[in-house]
């Protein structure tokens with residue numbers, strides 16, 4: 281399997297090159313050169329396999345000979361080492377819970393897979409690999425945990441000091457060892473700027489081998505298609521054979537793009553539904569065909585606060601950049617913060633099922649659009665505890681009652697190193713670690 285840039289299919293790259301570079305040399309995104317088609321035998325029988333077998337069989341097609349089978353099996357098993365249950369909420373409507381991983385969000389899947397892939401590819405290199413990541417909260421924890429103690433890799437996670445929740449800080453700064461948490465005296469944009477400056481610093485690039493672990497990396501995207509197959513396997517094993525309506529709470533649209541790649545491989549899907557918060561670039565695009573990115577609007581589903589979704593070009597190209605084709609397969613709508621809150625409260629009161637704000641946005645839109653004759657599921661992307669402030673506010677005591685409270689202690693030992701928002705300080709830290 282080769283990888284090509286979205287804008288230029290002339291040069292092809294190995295998976296190793298694609299995951300190390302993150303972005304293609306022309307600045308656009310990597311995609312597999314060709315989406316492999318699964319055999320009828322696989323499509324008809326994958327529900328007889330377990331999660332790790334499904335993962336191995338599908339992902340091996342994207343890895344080919346670049347990683348030996350036994351090594352690749354280890355990578356898959358270490359990635360998918362937590363349960364991903366499909367729960368029935370009401371007649372023919374299900375929640376696929378992706379939040380049982382170590383940092384309680386679906387980003388664990390991508391971060392665990394990418395970290396192990398990079399670790400494998402970097403074996404035998406004399407130089408350590410330095411992974412730099414800026415986070416506004418959620419990604420940082422998954423990256424810190426996913427890369428923790430992966431040999432040959434040092435990780436630096438930058439986050440805005442005092443602007444993330446104590447639990448998020450605990451997840452980023454807790455692991456230690458090869459994971460370095462830096463609390464930047466500034467904003468998330470400052471963190472991103474510092475990381476960009478490091479990548480653009482040719483002097484630093486010469487001495488140090490650096491990459492990023494952000495969500496545009498194809499190594500984070502690919503493993504996310506696995507759990508959609510696994511959801512369908514679980515439906516079949518409860519005797520539901522309909523092709524489902526799949527609903528995904530979307531920000532950068534990576535998660536839904538992974539599902540769409542799965543569909544092109546042959547996974548049965550009735551249609552896709554993308555839920556957004558008030559950052560509604562894609563719903564508006566589907567209405568009028570005009571893609572107009574905007575400044576990010578802050579909402580209570582903040583991991584979806586994206587005004588210019590980075591995976592949009594990948595998604596659109598899967599439908600030949602045709603508005604008519606994408607509209608055939610995808611419906612998208614946005615919900616307001618108040619609608620999200622009402623949905624969480626209503627679902628909890630009616631069904632004793634507690635959802636985080638991201639998952640609730642998807643449930644809201646799926647429920648509004650699913651017909652009686654259809655089967656649908658939405659992906660629950662985060663554990664309710666990760667958004668405990670929102671939930672305690674609207675449903676005091678519900679987290680505890682649902683058994684969703686998490687014990688943690690943020691002490692001096694697991695707080696990040698404070699750094700001024702100055703490139704010279706950042707550079708010094710990187711040089712000292714290399």
Ligand SMILES: *Cc1c(COP(=O)(O)O)cnc(C)c1O
Pocket residue numbers: 385386387418495529530531532533534535536583584638639661662
């Ligand atoms: C990142 C994230 C999303 C959005 O996923 P995309 O792949 O960026 O569309 C949704 N929910 C949660 C909890 C997230 O952390």
